[in-house]
Amino acid sequence: MIERPLTGRIRPGAPPPDREAYERTGGYQAMRRALLHMTPEDVVGDVTKSGLRGRGGAGFGTGQKWSFVPKPRAGQRRYLVANADEMEPGTFKDRLLLEGDPHQMVEAVIVSAYALAATDAYIFVRGEYKLAIARLKQAIGEATAAGYLGADILGSGYALSLHLHASAGRYICGEETALLTALEGRRALPRSKPPFPQVSGLWGAPSVVNNVETLCNVPHIVNNGPDWFKGLGIGPDGGTKLYGVSGRVKRPGAWELPIGTPLRKILEDHAGGMQDGYQLRALLPGGASTAFLGADQLDIPMDYGSVEKAGSRLGTGTAIVLDDRACPVGMIRNLEHFFAQESCGWCTPCRDGLPWVERMLQALEEGDGEDEDLHQLERHVGLLGMGRTFCAHAPGAMAPLGSGLQKFRDEFAQHVHQHRCPWPAAGVH
Amino acid sequence: MSTAEILTEQAAERLPDALREEILEIAAHEAHPRAACIEALSRVQHEFRWVSDAHLREVAGLLGMSAADLDGVATYFNLIFRRPVGRRVLLLCDSVSCWLMGRERIDAHLRQRLGIRPGQTTPDGDVTLLPTVCLGHCDHAPALMLGDELHGDVDEQRIDAILGLQPETGE
Numbered sequence: 295m296i297e298r299p300l301t302g303r304i305r306p307g308a309p310p311p312d313r314e315a316y317e318r319t320g321g322y323q324a325m326r327r328a329l330l331h332m333t334p335e336d337v338v339g340d341v342t343k344s345g346l347r348g349r350g351g352a353g354f355g356t357g358q359k360w361s362f363v364p365k366p367r368a369g370q371r372r373y374l375v376a377n378a379d380e381m382e383p384g385t386f387k388d389r390l391l392l393e394g395d396p397h398q399m400v401e402a403v404i405v406s407a408y409a410l411a412a413t414d415a416y417i418f419v420r421g422e423y424k425l426a427i428a429r430l431k432q433a434i435g436e437a438t439a440a441g442y443l444g445a446d447i448l449g450s451g452y453a454l455s456l457h458l459h460a461s462a463g464r465y466i467c468g469e470e471t472a473l474l475t476a477l478e479g480r481r482a483l484p485r486s487k488p489p490f491p492q493v494s495g496l497w498g499a500p501s502v503v504n505n506v507e508t509l510c511n512v513p514h515i516v517n518n519g520p521d522w523f524k525g526l527g528i529g530p531d532g533g534t535k536l537y538g539v540s541g542r543v544k545r546p547g548a549w550e551l552p553i554g555t556p557l558r559k560i561l562e563d564h565a566g567g568m569q570d571g572y573q574l575r576a577l578l579p580g581g582a583s584t585a586f587l588g589a590d591q592l593d594i595p596m597d598y599g600s601v602e603k604a605g606s607r608l609g610t611g612t613a614i615v616l617d618d619r620a621c622p623v624g625m626i627r628n629l630e631h632f633f634a635q636e637s638c639g640w641c642t643p644c645r646d647g648l649p650w651v652e653r654m655l656q657a658l659e660e661g662d663g664e665d666e667d668l669h670q671l672e673r674h675v676g677l678l679g680m681g682r683t684f685c686a687h688a689p690g691a692m693a694p695l696g697s698g699l700q701k702f703r704d705e706f707a708q709h710v711h712q713h714r715c716p717w718p719a720a721g722v723h
Numbered sequence: 724m725s726t727a728e729i730l731t732e733q734a735a736e737r738l739p740d741a742l743r744e745e746i747l748e749i750a751a752h753e754a755h756p757r758a759a760c761i762e763a764l765s766r767v768q769h770e771f772r773w774v775s776d777a778h779l780r781e782v783a784g785l786l787g788m789s790a791a792d793l794d795g796v797a798t799y800f801n802l803i804f805r806r807p808v809g810r811r812v813l814l815l816c817d818s819v820s821c822w823l824m825g826r827e828r829i830d831a832h833l834r835q836r837l838g839i840r841p842g843q844t845t846p847d848g849d850v851t852l853l854p855t856v857c858l859g860h861c862d863h864a865p866a867l868m869l870g871d872e873l874h875g876d877v878d879e880q881r882i883d884a885i886l887g888l889q890p891e892t893g894e
Contacts, residue, residue, distance in 0.1 A: 371754070383818035383857040421765070421802045422814070422858055424871045462761050463801035477788075479757035481799040497754050540820040540861035547862045582819055582857075612861070620823050626823045632856060638799075690816060 295550040299514040299524055299549040300507065300534060304394030310429055312359040313436040316397040318632055321614035324513030325442060326356040328405045329450040329594035332516070337409035341512060349467070349478060350377060351581065353598045356512075362492035363500050366411040375599035376403055376414040377473060378419035378426070381465040383632055384614035387536040387548050388506035392419065395510075396433035400456070402509040405516055407454050408670045409689065410502055412550035415456045416547055418473055420463065427460050434458060438466040449455040455494035459473040465636035470503035471495075472638065476528030483640045484685040500660055509534055512710035523550055529554030529597040537596060539565035541615030547612055554600070560613070576701055580609020582629050584692030586616075605697065612660050621717035623709055627655035658706065663715040674698055730807040730848075732780050734775030742770060745746075755759045760796055762801050771794040773804040801855065809844040813886075818857035824864035830854075832879045836888055846850040852885065 303311050303319055317321065328337050342357025366372060374400065380388040386464065392399055399417065407415045419427055437443050445453045452564045459477060466472045474496045476482035495501025497605030511533055515523050523661035524532040531553045537560045538548035551560065557579065561567065568574050576586045582631055585606040587594070594604045599610045616625055651674050654667045677697035678688040699706060708716050738746075750756035763782050767774050774782075774797060775783055776790075783793040797803045804812075815830060823845040830841070837845050844851040860866035863875025867882075874885055883890060 306845065327764060376804060380859050384820050384861050385857070386861045389859045420859075422873075424856070425873070460762070460765065461800070462765065462803050463856070464799060475762070477758060478755070479788075479796060481795050538862065540864060541823050545862070577821075605831040614820055614823070616823070616863075625819060625823065627819075629817050632818055671787040 297393065297721050298534065298550040299518075300391060300398070300536065301394065303398065303689055304315075304390065309396065310394055310396055310433075311693060312432070312552055313397060315393070316401075319519070321397055322401055322442065324403050325404050325408075325580075326448060328408055328516050329448050329452055334409045334411050337512075337516060340515055340520050341409065343662065344507065344515045344523040345520070345587070346509075346511055346515065347531060347598060348505055349511075349535065349611070351382065351583070351607070352379060353530050353608060356504065356508055359504070360502060361412060362490055362495060363410055363502060365548075371414060371497070371499045371611070372410065372412045373496045373499060374403065374415040375470075375473065375477070375496070375501065375503045376389070376415070376417045376506055377468060377470065377503050378417055378423070378506045379461055379467045379473060379507070380423070381463075381468055381611055381636075382612075384540055384578065385581045385610040385612045386496065386540075387610065387612055388671050389426055390422055390536070390548055391510055393429055396404055396426075396429040397437070398513070399430065399506065400433050400437045400442070401513050402511075404437075404447070404454060405463060405513050406504065406509050407513075408452055410500075410639045412454065412502070416477060418454070418461060418467070418477065419512050420457045420467075422463065427458065430458055441520055444691055453534055464473070465632075466638045466685075466687060471685070472685070481638070483638050484687075486684070489704065490524055491615040512637040527553040527597070529595050531597045531649055532601060535540065535596065535611050537564070539615060540612070541577075542569045542617040542619075543567065544569055551556035554595045554597050556593055557587070557613070560596065561592065561615075566619065568615075571619075574599055575578040575618045575620075575622065576617045577616060578609075578614045578694060579606050580613070580633060583607075583686075583693055584609040585693040586701050588701060606693070619717075621659070621715055622698060622705050623655060623658055624715065624717065626698045627652065627659055629694050629712035630691060637687060641677050644683045644688035647678045648688060650674070651678075651691075658709040659697075659715050660708070661712075668699070670694065675699065698723060727869045729773065731775070734771055734773065734807075735777050738767065738778060739770070742766060743781075743785060746782065750786055757788050760788065760793060761800065761803075764793075764797055770806060773807050779805075800879075803894070811849060811870055812851045812853060813853035814853050814858070815841070816858045816860070816864070817854040819860035820857070820867040821865040827829050828880065829865050829867075829877060829879070833883060836883065836886075836891075843889070868894055 346356040348354045391519050403415045467476045471485035472482040491501045526533050534550050535553040540546045549564045574589045578584050594600045630652045634652045637644045639645045656686045657663045680689040750759040780790045783790045812876050858866045860875045865874045
């Protein structure tokens with residue numbers, strides 16, 4: 295029996311558990327345990343020992359991230375933000391957690407905020423997630439009525455205000471410093487680091503931003519201990535992971551599995567393999583900003599280190615499958631259109647480079663590409679790479695392009711030499 | 724009077740007092756009033772479908788921002804509309820999973836059935852068609868949103884039903 299702490303209460307198609315139903319199945323026990331029997335340092339200690347790493351894409355150690363927050367000062371505001379701005383193309387895991395078990399999100403925020411001695415917390419959710427917003431509002435209302443939010447929670451002396459922020463649609467808000475800028479009512483441009491948000495974040499106050507799935511693990515770590523959490527994973531990482539697959543597979547979807555589950559098992563056992571008449575060509579293992587893996591790389595375990603060793607990143611853990619009947623150049627053009635559009639425009643390489651990349655790919659698709667374009671595309675992979683731009687947006691955009699140029703060298707060349715896209719209209723059968 | 728003219732006329736009016744009060748109330752709960760600006764613009768849009776110059780200036784005044792400052796924020800975000808839109812806004816996902824699952828066909832069908840291109844509104848003011856980034860519904864691609872409702876696994880027939888369009892006669 296596989297343990298599924300994060301999704302155990304979720305019944306697809308059914309309304310989420312209300313506060314009473316959530317509590318009947320052990321909900322809000324971690325809050326009681328933490329606030330009444332543990333110090334904030336105890337909670338941070340357990341999270342650090344568990345080895346929990348960020349589930350939003352970067353994979354940074356959660357305990358380590360929390361350890362950079364300075365000691366609380368009397369009268370100073372401190373913030374915890376749940377990053378629910380899930381906009382990475384091909385990613386649909388946090389929505390399931392928010393819609394399926396909103397009280398788990400609320401409890402996760404309370405316990406984590408307590409650990410950080412935060413005075414205020416935000417759930418920053420993308421504006422398109424209407425159902426998640428409605429269900430979170432309901433859950434926050436129920437939790438407030440029960441005395442789990444507000445002043446002196448459970449008589450512990452700890453107070454927390456939780457705010458729900460519905461954003462208005464911009465991918466870059468998923469970047470933690472851009473998210474904080476958006477919360478201040480400004481154009482959501484990323485900020486330079488240092489200073490890190492833990493020291494100077496929202497309105498200059500200590501702030502921590504964590505992904506939804508990351509935070510949802512915290513109550514379970516508090517309830518069951520760090521060793522239990524470590525034991526859930528198959529390889530070096532601890533816990534479970536929400537893996538997903540989209541594209542031409544028989545059963546697209548998301549599943550909570552031990553972290554480190556082999557990619558082949560996810561694709562074949564859970565997603566049911568490819569649809570009849572379609573062959574697997576390659577895939578992006580963890581969202582739009584991860585590098586392609588080939589069909590010959592399916593035996594890698596989906597943990598942080600193994601995917602990196604294979605030349606990509608675990609990212610969000612939701613894979614996008616490229617089949618043999620869709621044009622790889624067309625797919626990359628679609629990805630780069632997204633990144634060009636969502637560039638915040640602050641730094642020149644990203645603002646001007648990404649549209650250029652998109653135009654070159656468009657030209658290839660329309661039969662106007664030249665050999666020189668391929669060379670230029672390769673140059674851009676370097677020019678927009680890590681360290682050349684203000685934030686990780688453009689380097690993320692270069693991951694599928696750089697790996698695609700290597701893996702689909704023949705297909706790129708065909709576009710040039712045949713003066714057309716060899717696939718039918720729109721690049722998809 | 725066309726729909727656009729009616730919308731433009733309404734958008735020149737002062738915001739209702741109740742809405743002004745609401746905006747001031749939200750701003751009072753924030754560390755700084757400008758933090759309320761996205762919520763304020765969203766509420767104006769909820770009432771008027773879009774944010775006109777007059778309303779933008781008024782919200783800026785309520786939050787102690789310059790109109791240019793607030794416009795910089797408003798135009799930054801995909802879901803704040805600074806031009807009139809139809810009674811219903813259809814957001815059709817144009818990201819990668821939907822592309823792989825044939826969203827170009829859906830796009831072509833919508834253009835043909837509605838007689839407009841993305842970014843335009845039908846002449847009767849009913850539907851505005853807009854492309855949107857990944858809606859997080861990739862396991863049910865292709866996906867779209869009509870108003871607040873998310874729809875997945877859409878094909879030509881389902882789209883006609885969702886929009887309440889008469890079936891094509893085949894002529």
